[in-house]
Structure formats: structure tokens, C-alpha cells
Amino acid sequence: MAARDYGQYGGITRALELVGERWAMLIVRDLLVGPRRYGELAAGLHRIPSNILAARLKELQATGVIRRVPHSRVIVYELTPYGRELEPVVLALGAWGFKTLGDPRQEQVITPDSMTMDLRTAFRQQVAANLPPTAYAARLGPAELFIRVDGSALDVRRGDGTADLAFAAGADIRRLISGELTPHLAIATGVVEVLRGPGDLLERFASTFHLAV
Structure with a gap:
């Protein structure tokens, strides 16, 4: 089950049900760079509460966007082929957001x-x-x-x-x-x-x- 159900039928609605929760797309962004351990994801998203990170990872696994795999004796999270299809979406969002980026707080x-x-x-x-x-x-x-x-x-x-x-x-x-x-x-x-x-x-x-x- 998706974390949120908008009660509408359509591709955009489904996409938002899968990756529209807060922090979900930033997790996807970081995993597009490469597989990450839980602690590496937490360090890269330093303001994410641990319970939210755990919940988002569980949701993204359940919907087939990411998976847990063993790597050099540790467990890492990586995007599935379905999840990697989000790369052009993430890049397009980045280009769109850059237009009003402004100075950092x-x-x-x-x-x-x-x-x-x-x-x-x-x-x-x-x-x-x-x-x-x-x-x-x-x-x-x-x-x-x-x-x-x-x-x-x-x-x-x-x-x-x-x-x-x-x-x-x-x-x-x-x-x-x-x-x-x-x-x-x-x-x-x-x-x-x-x-x-x-x-x-x-x-x-x-x-x-x-x-x-």
C-alpha cells in the first residue's frame, strides 16, 4: 500500500503516491548517485528524523522503487530498475528548481x-x-x-x-x-x-x- 491514497486514478496520482511523501525524492536522488548504507543516507539527509527515514525506506521497498542488498558484508539500499527510471524526472526537477534557487539560508x-x-x-x-x-x-x-x-x-x-x-x-x-x-x-x-x-x-x-x- 502507498503511504498516501489521493482517491484519484491516473499516472501522476500514482507517482505521487509512490514518491510524493516528504523526503522520498531526496532518498531517490542520493541513491541515483550510488547504493548507500542506512547511516550514509541519514548523514546525507542530516535533518531527517530516524523514524521518517525508516518509514520512507520501508514504503519505497514495498512499492518496488528500492531494495536492500548485501554488499561487502553490509546491507545497502539501491534503486531497482523501476526506481532508476526516475532519473530524468529528478534531473528535470533539479533544472526547474534551479531557476529560483537564490542564496542559501x-x-x-x-x-x-x-x-x-x-x-x-x-x-x-x-x-x-x-x-x-x-x-x-x-x-x-x-x-x-x-x-x-x-x-x-x-x-x-x-x-x-x-x-x-x-x-x-x-x-x-x-x-x-x-x-x-x-x-x-x-x-x-x-x-x-x-x-x-x-x-x-x-x-x-x-x-x-x-x-x-
Whole structure:
């Protein structure tokens, strides 16, 4: 049984019955990055009450969106093939929400999984296909991500690595991704700090990751 029954028959109604409860889509978002242990999900969604997380996981399992599987002697949660079909929906929601994102409130945080999905949302495959392969090491608030673009393929992972360009930024990275700031101005105003590599590669990053507002 779905957690909520709207008493209507239709595809959108059914979708909301499956993933419309609070926190459900954020659980799906994080699992789109990769399988997660219960504690990893709780840490990435640091304001979710433990009873709500447990309830949402149970509901999403019951409706075939996620499953529990053994992995390296621990149990992890992962999306089923049916659940992975939500990826374009999540990316579309991210692009829609980006238009009115604004500045972060003081209590809001950046997580590696949320930033990974934001980058996947902003990724422009057709542009990247015509650019040389490039690796970026990005420190985005507390999130450290290694980003590799090879043609139309994007790989984003936690951690550092040998990169063509390493840079640091905060939530204001959205001003670069939206086109509000040029790469030159982003560096000049301190929105982006170049740590290693030629700063002009930030132009390539801004071309590869862009969401108009």
C-alpha cells in the first residue's frame, strides 16, 4: 500500500503516491548517485528524523522503487530498475528548481550527493562531446568531488585526483553555472578560487555545466 491514497486514478496520482511523501525524492536522488548504507543516507539527509527515514525506506521497498542488498558484508539500499527510471524526472526537477534557487539560508548545507546530482543536471552532453577530455577536482563547500568529462560521458565521484583544473567554490558556484558571472569575473571576485592548473579551463567548465535561469 502507498503511504498516501489521493482517491484519484491516473499516472501522476500514482507517482505521487509512490514518491510524493516528504523526503522520498531526496532518498531517490542520493541513491541515483550510488547504493548507500542506512547511516550514509541519514548523514546525507542530516535533518531527517530516524523514524521518517525508516518509514520512507520501508514504503519505497514495498512499492518496488528500492531494495536492500548485501554488499561487502553490509546491507545497502539501491534503486531497482523501476526506481532508476526516475532519473530524468529528478534531473528535470533539479533544472526547474534551479531557476529560483537564490542564496542559501544559513542552516542549509551542500552535500556531495546533492552537488553530484546538480552537476549531472547542468551537464551539457552536446557541448562536452566537442571538447577535449577534461578532469576537474572541485571543492564545493565541504564536498570534494572529482569530475571527469570525456566526450558526452560524465563521471562524478567523491574525493580528489589528478586533474587538469582544481578549484574551490561555495554555493555561489550557481552564479557561474547560470551564466550570471563569467569565469573571469568568478575568479576575480573570489567566487571561484583556482587551486591548481590553468584558470582559463574554467571557461570549459562553464561551457560544460550550464543551466539558464
